Amino acid sequence: MGFRAFNYGANAVCFQKNDRKYGMICSWATQVDYDKIVMLLGAQSVTAKNIFKGDIIGVSVLSVLQEDVMNTLGSNHSDEVDKFKDIDYNVIDSAILINNASVNMVVEIIDVLHLAGIEEDNLVYGVIKSYTKGDNPMLTIQ
Numbered sequence: 567m568g569f570r571a572f573n574y575g576a577n578a579v580c581f582q583k584n585d586r587k588y589g590m591i592c593s594w595a596t597q598v599d600y601d602k603i604v605m606l607l608g609a610q611s612v613t614a615k616n617i618f619k620g621d622i623i624g625v626s627v628l629s630v631l632q633e634d635v636m637n638t639l640g641s642n643h644s645d646e647v648d649k650f651k652d653i654d655y656n657v658i659d660s661a662i663l664i665n666n667a668s669v670n671m672v673v674e675i676i677d678v679l680h681l682a683g684i685e686e687d688n689l690v691y692g693v694i695k696s697y698t699k700g701d702n703p704m705l706t707i708q
Contacts, residue, residue, distance in 0.1 A: 574706060575595065575627060575706055576627075576632070576633075576636040576704075576706070576707055577591065577595045577605070577626065577627055577628070578590075578592075578625070578626040578636075578639050578664050579623060580624045580650075580662035580663070581621065581622065581660050582657065583616060583621070587644065587650050588616055588644040589644055589649045589653075590607070590613040590639060590640070591636055591640040593707055594606040602691070602694070603625065604692075606688070606690075607689075609686035609687050611643075611688075612644045612645045617678060617688065617690055618675065618678060620674070622661050622673070622695070623660070623661055623672075623692070624658070624663040624671070624672060624673070625673050626664035626667035626670050627668045627670075628664065628667050628668065628705045629666060629700060629703065629705055630702055630704070630705050631666065632664065632666065636705060636707075638652065639653075659672065667700055668699070668702055668704040669697060669698070669700065670698045671695075671696070672694070672695045672697070673692040673694055674693050674695050675691070675692045676691045676693055677690075678690050679691065
């Protein structure tokens with residue numbers, strides 16, 4: 567499907583679990599309340615397959631200066647390469663937050679849903695436990 571009705575953001579979804587770092591780019595993410603977000607993560611994603619109810623993850627809204635981070639996290643799978651070797655990041659609990667992002671959020675996963683029509687994908691619903699805002703504008707994918 568080629569229809570695009572919105573500008574899509576470059577949101578880094580990152581965490582560590584069982585001695586492995588996971589990271590991906592999610593364009594289909596939105597705030598649905600003052601402290602809640604949803605993200606649609608594809609079934610092919612190793613990162614998405616390792617997110618479960620109760621997990622603490624980082625969601626970093628990348629800035630216009632972080633296109634290289636977007637390209638690194640958006641390529642390959644987390645179980646094949648170390649996506650973080652050249653990325654400047656910080657860890658809070660199990661959440662990996664990308665330094666200098668426009669917004670960094672520590673998110674607790676409330677549920678992972680599989681809805682009709684997108685049942686293979688993961689609709690991740692989470693509560694924002696904390697956040698920080700940076701100075702640079704948000705990166706969008708054109």
